[in-house]
Amino acid sequence: SQTIHQWPATLVQPVGSPLSLECTVEGTSNPNLYWYRQAAGRGLQLLFYSVGIGQISSEVPQNLSASRPQDRQFILSSKKLLLSDSGFYLCAWSVGQVDNSPLHFGNGTRLTVT
Amino acid sequence: GNSVTQMEGPVTLSEEAFLTINCTYTATGYPSLFWYVQYPGEGLQLLLKATKADDKGSNKGFEATYRKETTSFHLEKGSVQVSDSAVYFCAHQGGGADGLTFGKGTHLIIQP
Numbered sequence: 001s002q003t004i005h006q007w008p009a010t011l012v013q014p015v016g017s018p019l020s021l022e023c024t025v026e027g028t029s030n031p032n033l034y035w036y037r038q039a040a041g042r043g044l045q046l047l048f049y050s051v052g053i054g055q056i057s058s059e060v061p062q063n064l065s066a067s068r069p070q071d072r073q074f075i076l077s078s079k080k081l082l083l084s085d086s087g088f089y090l091c092a093w094s095v096g097q098v099d100n101s102p103l104h105f106g107n108g109t110r111l112t113v114t
Numbered sequence: 115g116n117s118v119t120q121m122e123g124p125v126t127l128s129e130e131a132f133l134t135i136n137c138t139y140t141a142t143g144y145p146s147l148f149w150y151v152q153y154p155g156e157g158l159q160l161l162l163k164a165t166k167a168d169d170k171g172s173n174k175g176f177e178a179t180y181r182k183e184t185t186s187f188h189l190e191k192g193s194v195q196v197s198d199s200a201v202y203f204c205a206h207q208g209g210g211a212d213g214l215t216f217g218k219g220t221h222l223i224i225q226p
Contacts, residue, residue, distance in 0.1 A: 006157075036213075043219055049212055051211045057212065094211075094213075096211070100207055102160050102207075103158075103214055104160065107157045
């Protein structure tokens with residue numbers, strides 16, 4: 001069966017520090033991968049998605065970047081965190097090249113920028 | 115553009131009450147529709163889905179019917195339990211790989 005791992009679960013970082021959140025998927029090949037952010041009291045905002053290694057689409061211009069160095073690894077990064085980057089970050093995957101395949105989410109990373 | 119609108123909470127009900135959470139969408143074409151549930155401190159879990167008009171998705175006593183004429187996908191449950199307390203998200207997907215468009219979520223609180 002497929003599983004998705006996301007870490008760390010919680011993170012407290014000072015303003016201006018770098019960020020690296022990792023997400024890996026097991027049990028499937030060539031998945032579509034996604035990073036969402038959930039800010040307090042708001043819905044989910046799609047940040048990045050990827051349909052293959054090295055292929056990243058950005059939905060919202062901001063202080064973050066994403067990379068996919070391996071088929072089942074998706075990394076969210078920042079060089080210098082802002083207070084507004086605080087939130088709950090969710091990684092998700094779906095079956096590649098299949099229309100309307102549902103998303104499957106990891107357990108999220110709670111990021112607090114102080 | 116594509117969007118999803120759902121009733122904002124919190125919605126507070128007593129145990130065994132009937133639940134309806136409204137959801138309407140705007141989209142081009144024929145999107146697939148989903149309900150996700152998020153328990154405290156966790157990620158989102160797929161609750162149910164429907165991929166074409168008049169389809170009914172169901173799971174764990176929850177149901178939602180894809181109504182193309184009213185562009186709606188309301189979530190219902192006949193008798194809620196305390197364990198149903200969570201945040202519920204309505205979402206649609208228009209095909210392709212660019213993910214889901216989510217509503218803002220409805221916080222449901224069930225009191226014993």
